[in-house]
């Protein structure tokens with residue numbers, strides 16, 4: 011491939027841009043993206059091929075919609091695509107790029123990422139927090155036990171659990187007290203609002219001179235949201251008892267102002283708040299929505315729910331809740347989680363990347379500074395790779411299935427819910443473990459029924475708009491306990 015590309019460049023022929031639909035003057039293809047860009051882009055790729063070129067205002071964008079095109083960008087050309095494009099969300103919400111998610115590829119990004127890895131996500135840290143996950147899952151199970159007979163808002167219950175488990179790992183304490191209420195509702199609403207705003211293709215980001223006009227009102231909403239987050243984060247830092255704790259926040263507070271690497275990177279309260287913002291937004295709703303989708307699929311497929319429960323009964327029994335150690339021995343449950351990530355990836359267009367220099371992919375010219383969108387949603391439904399792509403069939407990942415060895419961790423490009431390459435999801439190990447563990451807990455500890463008048467076949471599986479894949483209609487379901495009463499533990503919190 012490389013030989014071929016240098017030959018064509020040597021011949022002096024200017025390579026063409028990848029194919030794509032004709033756009034409007036000035037706005038380019040922006041008006042065509044519609045309410046669900048990942049659907050629109052999937053349809054365009056069916057017409058123009060898996061490597062698509064769009065014009066978003068003045069910005070060149072390329073869209074990868076097959077496993078091999080994704081690999082070309084996120085493996086072969088990953089170094090060139092390891093920054094993120096400039097955007098008003100990073101500017102107005104994420105402390106003007108002082109965070110990890112939007113930091114330009116360079117020393118500060120590397121330092122922040124390493125801090126998270128050492129104190130939160132590496133194997134040792136992850137093992138250290140297993141009791142936190144188990145305790146918080148126990149709290150969730152008891153909360154649902156308290157709701158037996160009535161419909162529970164599964165997404166919100168799980169979201170509180172994910173936020174508390176994450177908070178205990180990040181700063182040694184929970185963020186929410188017992189039960190759901192105004193506070194927990196407001197937190198989820200803030201994360202969902204952030205994802206909704208981040209999912210808008212904001213005209214000001216693409217069309218010169220439109221920024222100050224803010225025609226969609228997005229920037230005004232971002233600034234309002236930022237003020238709310240900033241107040242919350244200030245309080246988190248102020249309330250933090252900075253002892254000699256080994257949690258990430260204590261460590262960062264101790265490291266304030268000191269050079270952290272050869273480049274003299276230092277962190278201040280701004281970087282600390284920006285990183286906390288990243289962790290609490292990237293790490294809660296992604297996890298809880300995935301668990302919510304998983305449970306919705308299992309309720310729609312009672313045979314699969316029964317199969318998962320059979321597996322857990324034989325491995326765990328009915329006398330206790332699932333533990334972290336059990337996960338490795340639950341292949342069917344793991345296949346259910348993979349199949350959920352395939353059909354309902356938390357970030358259907360991943361997060362955008364931006365190239366530093368121009369390059370060549372598949373015989374096409376990719377301009378320097380181009381935005382890369384990877385349609386992980388479309389790739390995971392590609393009929394050339396996945397038989398019956400729209401059917402929820404966890405068996406495809408089990409021995410004897412067509413995709414036994416396919417993993418979600420960024421090496422098998424046909425299934426990359428966490429992205430791939432240098433900027434792959436920083437919290438992948440924790441996110442994956444949490445999704446598996448909480449799905450296991452819900453399935454093992456309860457039978458699930460839909461509220462009066464709803465039938466599994468007709469359960470609404472529509473997606474809502476946003477950077478993350480929310481359910482349009484939140485799942486309401488009635489839990490009935492199926493373990494021995496002692497298994498749920500004492501109602502302590």
Ligand code: HEM
Nearest residue numbers: 111292293296297356360361428429430433435436437441
């Ligand atoms: C269901 C769980 C999750 C999914 C599906 C998910 C997915 C993703 C994706 C697709 C990206 C972009 C990767 C790329 O550019 O190639 C990303 C980035 C990121 N995620 Fe996650 N995520 C999840 C959970 C988490 C959790 C639990 C955390 C932290 C507590 C987290 C923190 C981050 C951060 C900090 C980045 C930016 C990394 C960088 O730019 O270097 N995520 N995630």
